[in-house]
Amino acid sequence: MTSLARQIEQRDPFRNPLNLMLLTKCKLTLIYISSKFILLSEWLSLYIINRKQNSPIGDQVIQMKDIRRQMKGKEGNRVRVTKEFVFDMGHALIGYDGPCKDIHGHTYHLSVTIIGIPLEQPGAAKDGMVVDFGLIKEVVHDKIISQFDHALVLNQSLPDEFKNSLGAVTGKLVYLPVQPSCENLLLHFKNLVEPVFKEKGWELFSMKLYETPTSFAEWCVSDN
Numbered sequence: 001m002t003s004l005a006r007q008i009e010q011r012d013p014f015r016n017p018l019n020l021m022l023l024t025k026c027k028l029t030l031i032y033i034s035s036k037f038i039l040l041s042e043w044l045s046l047y048i049i050n051r052k053q054n055s056p057i058g059d060q061v062i063q064m065k066d067i068r069r070q071m072k073g074k075e076g077n078r079v080r081v082t083k084e085f086v087f088d089m090g091h092a093l094i095g096y097d098g099p100c101k102d103i104h105g106h107t108y109h110l111s112v113t114i115i116g117i118p119l120e121q122p123g124a125a126k127d128g129m130v131v132d133f134g135l136i137k138e139v140v141h142d143k144i145i146s147q148f149d150h151a152l153v154l155n156q157s158l159p160d161e162f163k164n165s166l167g168a169v170t171g172k173l174v175y176l177p178v179q180p181s182c183e184n185l186l187l188h189f190k191n192l193v194e195p196v197f198k199e200k201g202w203e204l205f206s207m208k209l210y211e212t213p214t215s216f217a218e219w220c221v222s223d224n
């Protein structure tokens, strides 16, 4: 090593590749020891919890696994259940540059998907279910179908004289604060049912609204 190189190394010892390698090794060892310490402390806390419950030693391992699974929020396999609905509805996309600007109708297909862990409660009425399909139907009928089936849905920003003339030809008019596109209708429907699902402890996973057999909009919790 030249005297200049030795001077540089004395000022900054980690310029030497051997020293740098040793430092990296030390860091990796420290990370490894820390991760083992975290695992050990978790094991000890679980052990203490089980000791407090005075469980037989044979059951402790099983209970510890259960507690660990609960701590991670994985109590079982999550399953998605879907209920589908069909209804007819009219709408018009005022200002749109296509045929949907005029009043017309569609047969809409709506699917609602709830996700959860099937109930494990032998003897219970809902044993084996994430949620009873019949109960999803009740909510969707109450909040969406009863209001929108055979209705004419329009943007509320339309001129009053136009709204008044429509009132004379149809009794089931719904005005939305947005353009009643497939996407906006889907979001509106989602906002109508999601709070009810939450109240009931159901987790909404996704909703799909088909305007035609080949055109649909989809909302999914993982996208938001």
Ligand SMILES: [Zn+2]
Binding pocket: 091, 100, 104, 105, 106, 211
């Ligand atoms: Zn349309």
